[in-house]
Amino acid sequence: MASLFRIGTRGSPLALTQAGMVRDALSAAHGRSADSFEIVVIRTTGDRVQDRALAEIGGKALWTKELDRALLAGEVDCCVHSLKDVETIRPTPIAIAATLPRADVRDRLIGAASIEALKHGAVIGTSSPRRAAQLRAIRPDLSIIVFRGNVDTRLAKVAAGEADATLLAAAGLDRLGRGDVGHAIPVETMLPAPSQGAVAVEVRAEDAAARALVSAIDCATTCACVTAERALLAELGADCHSAVGALATIADGELTLRAELLAEDGSDKVAGEARGAVGDIEIAPGLARELLERAPASIRRLFAAE
Numbered sequence: 001m002a003s004l005f006r007i008g009t010r011g012s013p014l015a016l017t018q019a020g021m022v023r024d025a026l027s028a029a030h031g032r033s034a035d036s037f038e039i040v041v042i043r044t045t046g047d048r049v050q051d052r053a054l055a056e057i058g059g060k061a062l063w064t065k066e067l068d069r070a071l072l073a074g075e076v077d078c079c080v081h082s083l084k085d086v087e088t089i090r091p092t093p094i095a096i097a098a099t100l101p102r103a104d105v106r107d108r109l110i111g112a113a114s115i116e117a118l119k120h121g122a123v124i125g126t127s128s129p130r131r132a133a134q135l136r137a138i139r140p141d142l143s144i145i146v147f148r149g150n151v152d153t154r155l156a157k158v159a160a161g162e163a164d165a166t167l168l169a170a171a172g173l174d175r176l177g178r179g180d181v182g183h184a185i186p187v188e189t190m191l192p193a194p195s196q197g198a199v200a201v202e203v204r205a206e207d208a209a210a211r212a213l214v215s216a217i218d219c220a221t222t223c224a225c226v227t228a229e230r231a232l233l234a235e236l237g238a239d240c241h242s243a244v245g246a247l248a249t250i251a252d253g254e255l256t257l258r259a260e261l262l263a264e265d266g267s268d269k270v271a272g273e274a275r276g277a278v279g280d281i282e283i284a285p286g287l288a289r290e291l292l293e294r295a296p297a298s299i300r301r302l303f304a305a306e
């Protein structure tokens with residue numbers, strides 16, 4: 001395949017960085033020059049609407065819809081996404097062909113050295129139901145305000161005093177060269193969003209050539225972990241309103257999946273974990289059902305599966 005390979009992406013600085021990572025990985029894997037790949041920026045509804053919480057205005061499809069359309073129309077050969085922003089159930093003609101090696105999965109707190117160090121009643125800017133609920137489970141005195149916009153916008157809002165602190169994914173900060181910003185929160189304190197830190201490349205399912213080209217850069221370990229985390233979400237019937245943390249890790253050939261569901265205000269929480277062989281597809285839905293069974297009504301009512 002000697003022709004130009006077009007890589008679709010959103011236009012935010014983080015999205016462009018991630019698309020560049022995919023281009024560099026493809027060019028290295030196939031010994032092709034970087035200019036045999038073209039990065040094509042596609043504007044999404046999510047990029048235009050910056051002032052309301054994602055959950056309020058239509059959910060994750062705001063980011064994917066226009067990229068899906070461009071992919072299916074043949075305007076691009078693949079699309080690069082932060083996997084945590086991609087809906088659990090994808091249109092059948094679209095397939096994930098690769099996930100890059102996962103970055104730091106943790107959240108970082110910007111504005112204080114730790115959650116305990118936040119002053120009483122501190123105002124935290126976030127639009128993530130998970131981060132809001134996890135914070136309030138630990139510190140019910142905190143108030144949460146809606147924060148959107150790209151990483152730099154959010155950092156600028158904290159610097160300007162619009163909030164005392166915010167939380168951002170370490171992966172995004174690191175990729176933007178802001179590894180020095182904020183303090184990492186241990187996953188034992190804040191379980192990350194399912195797929196946090198993972199970049200995925202989607203292709204048209206029927207495009208065998210694109211699939212073969214892109215699959216060369218797939219990280220099998222990352223793929224196994226995010227597949228389990230996304231299978232948990234699918235079984236839960238979770239959407240972007242649900243406060244769900246999930247993290248799969250692999251050690252000695254065994255996969256451990258940890259997950260937690262929280263009430264919106266953090267007043268209730270149910271957590272658990274499951275272990276099994278890598279590729280055992282029953283672990284994740286099994287854990288999802290167990291958590292829903294154990295969950296109080298305040299949590300269970302937030303999930304479509306019930």
Ligand SMILES: NCc1[nH]cc(CCC(=O)O)c1CC(=O)O
Nearest residue numbers: 082085168169171172196197198
């Ligand atoms: N929802 C926005 C989003 N999507 C992916 C990342 C960071 C990169 C990643 O998690 O892979 C971010 C920013 C953030 O949550 O701080």
